[in-house]
Amino acid sequence: MLHGSGRPTVVVVGGGAAGSLVALHLARTSHQRGSAVDVVVVDPADSLARGTAFGTTDDEHLLNVPASGMTALPADPGHFVAWRARQDHGSPTEATAFAPRRQFGRYLELVVRESFELAGATASLRHVRTRATGLRGSGAALTVQLADGHELAADGVVVATGLPAAGHDWAVDELLDSPFFVPDPWAPGAIDVVRRDRRGPADVLVVGAGLTMVDVVLSLTRGGTREDRRVVAVSRTGELPAVHAEEQQLAAIPDVDDWGGTLDELRRHVEEYVGRVSGSTGDWRPAMDGLRFRVSELWQRLSETDRVAFLAHDAGRWNRHRHRMPPSSAAVLRGLADAGRLEQRTGRVTDAEPLPTGGLRVTLDDGSSVEAGWVVNCTGPALDVTRLADPLLDDLLTPRGGVALARTATAGMGLRTRDGRLLDSTGRADAPVWTLGALRRGELWESTAVPEIRSQAVAVAVAVLDAVAPQPRRLEDGRLVSGQHPVARPRDPLGLPLSTTAEAATRYNAGLERVMRLQSGGEELLREAAALDPDFALAHAALAMLGHEAGADTDVDASLQAARRAVLRRGDDRERSLVDVVGRRVDDTRHEGARALMNHIARHPRDVLAVSAAVPTIAFSGVTDLQQEAWDLVDGLAPAYGDHWWYISLLAFTRQDQGRFEEAGLLAESALFCEPSSGHAVHAQTHVLYETGRHEAGRVWLDHWVAESGREASHRAHFSWHAALHELATGDTEAVRRRYYSQLAPPTVTGVRALVDSASLLWRWRITTSDWDAATGGSAFVGESAPPPVQSVLDAAGPGLVDRPETPFVALHSALALAAAGDLGRLAALRRHCASASDPTVRTVVATVCDGLLAAGEGDWDTAALVLGDLQPQLVRVGGSAAQREVVEETLLFALVSSGRAEAAARLLDARLDRRPSPLDARRRGSLLGAAASGR
Secondary structure, three states, X not given: OOOOOOOOEEEEEOOOHHHHHHHHHHHHHHHHHOOOEEEEEEOOOOXXXXXXXXXXXXXXXXXXXXXXXXXXXXXXXXXXXXXXXXXXXXXXXXXXXXXEHHHHHHXXXXXXXXXXXXXXXXXXXXXXXXXXXXXXXXXXXXXXXXXXOOEEEEOEEEEOOOOOOEOOOOOOHHHHOOOXXXXXXXXXXXXXXXXXXXXXXXXXXXXXXXXXXXXXXXXXXXXXXXXXXXXXEXXXXXXXXOEOOOOOOOOOOOOOOOOOOOHHHHHHHHHHHHHHHHHHHOOOHHHHHHHHHHHHHHHHHOOHHHHHXXXXXXXXXXXXXXXXXXHHHHHHHHHHHHOOOEEEEEOOEEEEEEOOOOOEEEEEOOXXXXXXXXXXXXXXXXXXXXXXXXXXXXXXXXXXXXXXOOOEOHHHOOEOEEOOEEXXXXXXXXXXXXXXXXXXXXXXXXXXXXXXXXHHHHHXXXXXXXXXXXXXXXXXXXXXXXXXXXXXXXEOOOOOEOOOOHHHHHHHHHHHHHHHHOEOOHHHHHHHHHHHOOOOHHHHHHHHHHHHHHOOOOOHHHHHHHHHHHHHHOOOHHHHHHHHHHHHHHHOOOOHHHXXXXXXXXXXXXXXXXXXXXXXOXXXXXXXXXXXXXXXXXXXXXXXXXXXXXHHHHHHHXXXXXXXXXXXXXXXHHHHHHOOOOHHHHHHHHHHHHHOOOXXXXXHHHHHHHHOHHHHEOOHHHHHHHHHHHHHHOOOHXXXXXXXXXXXXXXXXXXXXXXXXXXXXXXXXXXXXXXXXXXXXXXXXXXXXXXXXXHHHHHHHOHHHHHOOOOHHHHHHHHHHHHHHOOHHHHHHHXXXXXXXXXXXXXXXXXXXXXXXXXXXXXXXXXXXHHHHHHHHHHHHHXXXXXXXXXXXXXXXXXHHHOOOHHHHHHHHHHHHHHOOOHHHHHHHHHHHHHHHHOO
16 A cells, blocks of 8 residues: 555554664665655654663663664664764773663664665655554555554554563552552653652662662662662562673574473573583673573474473573673672662562551561662563553454454563564464564563664564565566466575575575575585476576585586576576676686676675675685775675675674774674674684784684584684684694694595695694794704694695695695695795796785795795795785785794894784784794894
8 A cells, every 4th residue: 555655654663772773774774775665653752762771861871781782783883882982972992881871762863863864765754752552454554543543554564662561460559559659660750759759768679679670779879869868679589680791702602403492401501501601711691692692592492381481480590690780880789788778688578558757668578577768660571461551562462353463472472473573363474564672572582682673673674675665576587487377486595586496495595595604514405406496597506606616515517507508498687697607707717707706796786696706705715816806895785785694794704804803893793693603704703803812712712613603614624723823822732733633634624624724724833833042043843832744634635726726825825735744846836837827816926925935945044034025015915814814924924033033023023913912922022032132
């Protein structure tokens, strides 16, 4: 149904954080797509983005998530931090600060306004200041009924009403009837009345000990209140929320595949997991933060009976550890307790009676009593939405014509959905009505914090626009036909049509998603897709691409020929173009394939397979040896991908390549929150840890990931190599040795990974574990620190890869492997191969590296230092990461020391230590200073 503007209208009910995030992502997504939409937000508040959480005016009420986790834009994780800096609320480096909640409300409202201004004529925003009371209609024709008697016509509705009001079922009648009972501390002015009151007993009894209690205590004990005021906090456990660590650690995300599905099984595995992580990191918090990434998956496994049991017996403990308070708030509470102004008790309220002077005498279940001027309910929001007397929710749950638009989830905690779209009482998701946030607690459990709501808001915005303003689809070209009738084609993970059967598309998509996550097994699923539909051109083309570009075990030529035959029988423009690109890449000798691939991406930017091959990553060498071009390519894809986790993962890797490490880390965390198995995001975070010198934390985090979530990674050896670099940087060669033999030695690692990871590690190990005291007057190894022989690695890589490498990156590592083996004859032959190569980078840069390594092998350290020193500015053309190319700098450093040029070596070390702390570099720098002092 279209309206007066000729555009679809989306009504968002609720203008707090959830509704505002949906509105802004509707604006951003519609602008990216070029599909117009009118958004109407229904909320009685004067301003958007406030709600219960962010409507507070008290600066003592802090976010319980660091500012870095509170961006409204997943693709720009530093957005809130930067906004605070511009508003003089903090510096750009205060990413870990716990900001006042009202600041975030103001920020979010401004981002909503800016998003609609950016969208221009594409999207409009209207704020209707009243409440929604009902929803009528069938199919796509909806009418939202308002409390003021008006109605709104809508093509889609998003119910984003946020957390329900505080529940007070626990309160005895004498409390409920008393004017000195505050049932909802967030009601306008409720706490102000308590703060100003100086009559009656000085004590205030606060029932509940969660984060709401923390805020209320902070409000009631700051300046301007009664000097003799004391707060007594009573709860069933008597325990306060846990406290965030002073220094944040990365989340340790578990692999939960074998954790079972009963509550008893999950309890056991969670306890074991938290114990393991605590033992390796010294802190339980990384484990709890990692579980947050998997909690909805675990919740889905539980039966309704187990979920109810969890709510009764485990939820409190989970909430205390998961929803932690800022360290500054904890410090204030400790001070109040030490001063006798805060007392914690364990118990339940059993009775209350009024006091003659005002206030209440409250009796607890242990027989003790508290004389309080006021009693404040801080037990948190009610669980069961059917008991809220909310007119809109009641209306959604009321059957009409035998069917209700919604049905409740576990324990009445919100509504059941299919990926956010409401399921009606018959289990169908026909009506264009979505929800998110608190109303999905029953099916997700963790669904009330901004990071979770933000992810849901992005997904809901896309789903709503897909329904009410679908993108144009090709109606004729390449369609499958069943009899005389066209059949709607299945779509890939980014929404592109596939010319195949639904069954083959399911296998293809599963395989492509594994490739996107850097997980093994993708090619097997692609082979299954091709077997199910031999005329599925993209399945064959993907196999050829993976075999040629990423070293997958496939018959490249056979797959390419099958793709070429299939696309002639069935395929649209994109599919024909991709098959052509793959063919050019396989046959290319003059870089025509690279140009064809870039042209294809310009026309089809959401073609994940093509973009994967074009961007230099852990899995693909990319299409350019110019770093800036690769950066520009990734940045230029933003309009096509928006906030998709896969794109954010690539962006994170680009940002670390640019030296923007804090931003890269935040992007990686954002991507992992959406997809915990994203190998690209893990790879980006791995580089951040190394380049910022967090060697012990990096080693622990990587060991955890390799053992847990990385068990299915297709490039586990590379992550093990990264962990070994941390061990080298700390000088722990025995740890490197254990890692090499358990994770990097053949036959565990073969082919190109053996060359790039294992051989390069052995060479780096050799030149970084030398006895530097001896090296200032010669060079020698420290007995047991010498690395294992490299010959088995060369055999595992194979002579074709070592002696006739095709890419600059592989050629560089071939040279390093031969240098490690001391095989100067093969190294000289490789140099001749490189010098005659058609690739200019191989011909110039890699051939020069061979010259330097040959000089080093012959003991001509002066020449080696001169050649490798002159080469440094050009080395980036080889590709790979800074950490991978650093092995050449390590070789230069060793050549300088071995040639007696201690001052030049010291300058090189100083430059490295300035950008990255390293115990090994600091120790070597000390050796150089000692040698200079002794005159060596």
